[in-house]
Amino acid sequence: MNPSKGTRLVRLHRTQRTAFPRLLGSLLLVTAAGISSVGAAPGGQAAGSGPATAASPRPLGQTVPAPAEAKPGGSPYTITAGTRIRVEDGSREARKIGDYLAGVLRPSTGYALPVTGRGGDGIRLRIDSHDSASGAEGYTLKSNRGSVTITARGPAGLFHGVQTLRQLLPADVEKNSRQKGPWEVAGGTVKDAPRYAYRSAMLDVSRHFFSVAEVKRYIDQLALYKMNKLHLHLSDDQGWRIAIDSWPRLATYGGQTEVGGGAGGYYTKNDYKEIVRYASSRYLEVVPEIDLPGHTNAALASYAELNCNGVAPPLYTGTNVGFSSLCVPKALTYDFVDDVVRELAALTPGKYLHIGGDEAHSTSHEDYVAFMDKAQAIVGKYGKTVIGWHQLTGGTPVKGAVAQYWGYDQTGAAERKQVADAAVNGTKLVLSPADRSYLDMKYDKDTKLGLAWAGYVSVQRSYDWNPAAYLDGAPEGSILGVEAPLWSETLTNSDEIEQMAFPRLPGVAELGWSPASTHDWDAYKVRLGAQGPRLSALGVNYYRAPQVPWAAQ
Ligand code: TNX
Numbered sequence: 001m002n003p004s005k006g007t008r009l010v011r012l013h014r015t016q017r018t019a020f021p022r023l024l025g026s027l028l029l030v031t032a033a034g035i036s037s038v039g040a041a042p043g044g045q046a047a048g049s050g051p052a053t054a055a056s057p058r059p060l061g062q063t064v065p066a067p068a069e070a071k072p073g074g075s076p077y078t079i080t081a082g083t084r085i086r087v088e089d090g091s092r093e094a095r096k097i098g099d100y101l102a103g104v105l106r107p108s109t110g111y112a113l114p115v116t117g118r119g120g121d122g123i124r125l126r127i128d129s130h131d132s133a134s135g136a137e138g139y140t141l142k143s144n145r146g147s148v149t150i151t152a153r154g155p156a157g158l159f160h161g162v163q164t165l166r167q168l169l170p171a172d173v174e175k176n177s178r179q180k181g182p183w184e185v186a187g188g189t190v191k192d193a194p195r196y197a198y199r200s201a202m203l204d205v206s207r208h209f210f211s212v213a214e215v216k217r218y219i220d221q222l223a224l225y226k227m228n229k230l231h232l233h234l235s236d237d238q239g240w241r242i243a244i245d246s247w248p249r250l251a252t253y254g255g256q257t258e259v260g261g262g263a264g265g266y267y268t269k270n271d272y273k274e275i276v277r278y279a280s281s282r283y284l285e286v287v288p289e290i291d292l293p294g295h296t297n298a299a300l301a302s303y304a305e306l307n308c309n310g311v312a313p314p315l316y317t318g319t320n321v322g323f324s325s326l327c328v329p330k331a332l333t334y335d336f337v338d339d340v341v342r343e344l345a346a347l348t349p350g351k352y353l354h355i356g357g358d359e360a361h362s363t364s365h366e367d368y369v370a371f372m373d374k375a376q377a378i379v380g381k382y383g384k385t386v387i388g389w390h391q392l393t394g395g396t397p398v399k400g401a402v403a404q405y406w407g408y409d410q411t412g413a414a415e416r417k418q419v420a421d422a423a424v425n426g427t428k429l430v431l432s433p434a435d436r437s438y439l440d441m442k443y444d445k446d447t448k449l450g451l452a453w454a455g456y457v458s459v460q461r462s463y464d465w466n467p468a469a470y471l472d473g474a475p476e477g478s479i480l481g482v483e484a485p486l487w488s489e490t491l492t493n494s495d496e497i498e499q500m501a502f503p504r505l506p507g508v509a510e511l512g513w514s515p516a517s518t519h520d521w522d523a524y525k526v527r528l529g530a531q532g533p534r535l536s537a538l539g540v541n542y543y544r545a546p547q548v549p550w551a552a553q
Contacts, residue, residue, distance in 0.1 A: 057184035060143075063167040064506045064527050065226055065513035067192040068138075074187030075145040079105065079169075084122040085115045093155035094125050096281070101125070101162050105169075110178040123165070124149040125158055137228070137283075138193025141165065143185045156283040157193075160226045164190060167224075171533035171553065196467070198430055198481025199512030200229035200287065201505060203497075204440075204488040206236035206298075207319070208258045209265040214494050216278050221501070221540060223282035225509035230279050231287040231354060231483060234267075234344075237297035237316045237324055241266045242288070246339040247303065254298035254315070259489050261317045272347055280349070287387065288344055291356030292337065293363050293371045297324040305332060319489045322361030328371045338378050345382035352402070353379050358389035369395040376401060387430070390415075393422035402428045402480060405471060408435035408454040420473030429474060431467050432483040437508045439500045440487040443545060449490045450500055459528070459545045463507030464521050484508040495541045502535055502542035503528055525549060 061070030085102055087094040098115040101123070105113055118124065124147055131153040134140060139152035139161030150161035168186060172179040201222050203215065210218075219230060234242045240254035243266060255266030267275065276286045296306075297316045304312040308327040316324075326333050345353060355375050360368050372388065372395040379386040380398060387402040397403060405419055423429050434441065434454035441457040442450040462484075468476045484505050491497055506528060511519075525548050532550040535542045544550055 057186040058168050058170070058530070060168065060186045060188045060190055062527055062530060063164050064524075064531055065510035066518040066524070066527065067164065067190045068515050068518075069191045070188065071190075072186055072188040074143075076184045076187050077143045077145060077148045079109060079111065079113075079123070079181075079183035079185075081111050083111060083113055084120070085113055086118045086120065086122050086124045087115060088126060089117045091127055094127050094158060097155060097158050097162055098125050100159075100281070101165070104166060105173060105183075107177060108173045108175045108179045109181065109183055121146040123147070125162070126151045127153070127155060127158055129153060133191065135193045136197075137226075138191075139164075141190040141192070143168075143187050143189075145187070148185050156228070159223075159283045160192070160194075161190075163224055163226055164192065167531075167534070171537045174534055174537035194226070194513045195515055196479065196481035196512045198229060198483075199227045199509060200231050200430065200432075200481065200483035201227050201439075201501075201508075202231035202233055202289075202432075202483055202485035204233040204236070204486060205241050205267075206233055206239045206258075206291075207488040208260075208262070208492050209239060209241060209255070210488075210494075210497070211265070212267070212271050212274055214497070215275050217494050218497060218501075219275075219279050219282050219284060221498075221505070221538075222284060222509075224538075225506045226513050227505075227509050228284055229287050229481075229483070230275075230284045231289060231485070232275075233289045233291065233485075233487075235290050235298060236295045237321070238318075239264045239266075240298040240302065242272055242344065243268050244340050244343050245269075246343065247336065249302040250299055250340075254302035257315050257317050259317055259319055262492070269347060276347070276349065285350035285352070286348060287350060287352045287354055288348055289354035289356055289387075290340055290344065291358070292375055293326040293328060293333075293368065294322060294324055294358070294360035295356060296326050299336075300324055300326070303336075306330075306336060322359045325360060325362040325367075326371070328363060328367035333371075334374055334378070337375055338381075341375075341378045341384075342382055345379075345384050348384070351385050352387050353382075353384035354387040354404075355379060356389060357392045357395075358406070360391065365394070372396070390419045390429075393419050393427060397422055397427045399426065402430060404430045404432055404483065406432050406434050406438075406485070408433055410454075416471060417473060420471055423471070423474040423478035427478070428480040429471070429478050430480050430483050431470055432485050433465070433470065436462055436465050437482060437484045437504075438487070439484050439504055440490070443504075443543060447543075449496055451487070451489065457504065459503055459507065459547050460521055460525070462504040463511065463524055465511070466516060466519065467511055468516065482508055482512045498541040499543050502540055503531065503545060503548060506531060 057076045060072045085098045087098040102113045134153045137156045139157040142149045152158040240250040243251045251266035258264040279286050301315050376386045376398045390403045390405045440450045442452045444456050529549040530551045533553050
């Protein structure tokens with residue numbers, strides 16, 4: 001499909017484990033004396049409690065991502081018709097999170113669940129700015145007969161704690177109509193905080209366009225697994241998806257099509273703001289990407305003057321890569337980049353702006369380096385931190401730049417070393433190895449959707465790697481986090497997005513969140529299997545991968 005990738009080998013049947021053998025996971029469970037961090041012993045039973053049945057609450061620690069620490073014990077808490085959600089008076093953020101939780105719980109429990117001031121039993125949501133244990137995104141959840149209390153230093157931690165609470169309740173809680181219950185939460189304490197600050201999913205809205213509603217649906221799914229970034233790939237050869245006032249034809253003309261010749265589309269500024277607002281209500285930061293200087297056919301087709309020869313190419317609806325380039329020597333090119341970055345930065349409250357930089361096969365190396373120097377300076381001028389695909393390290397990453405590694409097992413040693421050397425020199429890395437975390441890679445030879453240029457990526461393969469040890473020579477501290485990109489050459493709607501993202505996305509989310517000590521495929525696959533009924537209750541069209549022991553309910 002991608003000519004530049006035609007020579008890549010597809011390797012099958014890879015099951016090797018990279019780190020954290022099962023023995024280590026089991027030892028941890030044994031030595032932790034009642035503290036279960038993984039939550040499932042090899043037999044699939046919950047550590048520290050009996051097997052999960054419909055009659056007993058789901059054991060603490062049986063969530064995805066695995067919590068840093070879970071100490072089961074004491075009586076469970078039961079949500080009843082009399083339960084109140086209690087938030088501190090005057091805390092707007094806690095109240096919003098309380099309302100959000102009530103929105104999840106009310107339809108299925110059928111209870112009123114008023115969100116009221118603090119004091120008394122119930123579900124208590126507390127932001128305590130002095131809570132030094134939890135960090136920016138961590139939380140503590142305590143459950144006993146009288147109450148479930150989630151305490152966090154900040155609202156993001158409180159929100160993540162609420163996701164844990166959701167997962168401790170029966171899967172039926174996710175349904176939209178009244179269900180039977182009982183609504184029990186196991187007794188004990190969860191203390192939790194993320195391993196990495198950057199836990200991202202990317203959606204390619206260029207190859208196929210997705211509506212605001214489809215993006216929101218994905219955001220809700222990411223939130224359940226404690227992801228905190230949504231990277232939107234807003235431009236590519238096949239479509240420009242964001243309105244830019246100073247260059248209106250980018251969207252109105254360049255957004256008019258997509259792979260296969262469909263109608264495409266674009267986000268108005270208000271649409272984009274609505275996505276940003278919705279993401280931030282789920283504690284996700286939007287990272288917008290304008291891919292430069294390659295992957296720009298839609299822009300070049302919209303404005304003839306952006307082309308070196310002054311001639312606009314036709315719109316493109318195929319799936320080749322690497323054939324387009326902005327005109328590096330032209331001054332107008334940098335007016336264009338400046339305008340786009342300025343308008344996009346103004347719409348984006350988040351810290352980052354992604355400028356692509358991948359597969360610039362039609363740009364000479366010198367031109368590439370010169371272009372990326374100028375583009376990075378423009379991003380800095382508008383107050384954003386630049387992210388680029390890892391090819392950026394072949395140029396001169398500015399101080400503070402982030403490189404996103406998307407290599408795979410066939411990536412040459414020299415290219416890996418270039419990225420690792422940049423990391424040694426201070427460039428932070430987001431890891432999205434194509435043969436591990438690319439959600440558009442087929443699971444196996446029978447997968448209908450997706451591509452296979454980086455090989456098949458089974459559920460185990462997408463989970464079973466260690467970000468800290470992944471790239472030889474890159475210091476551990478240089479790893480900002482992980483991303484699961486979803487390229488959409490073959491994907492046209494939410495059903496298809498979900499078929500590829502689930503169940504691999506929760507594994508990448510867990511790599512980003514859970515401590516390395518919890519890493520164990522045999523335990524993970526049981527916890528993941530328990531997500532099946534929850535995903536079904538949510539109407540998520542997940543792939544029932546045979547590697548996973550899917551729970552019946
Ligand atoms: C490579 S990953 C690309 C994309 C394709 C993707 C398909 C990257 C930075 N570039 O242009 O959509 O492969 O898997």
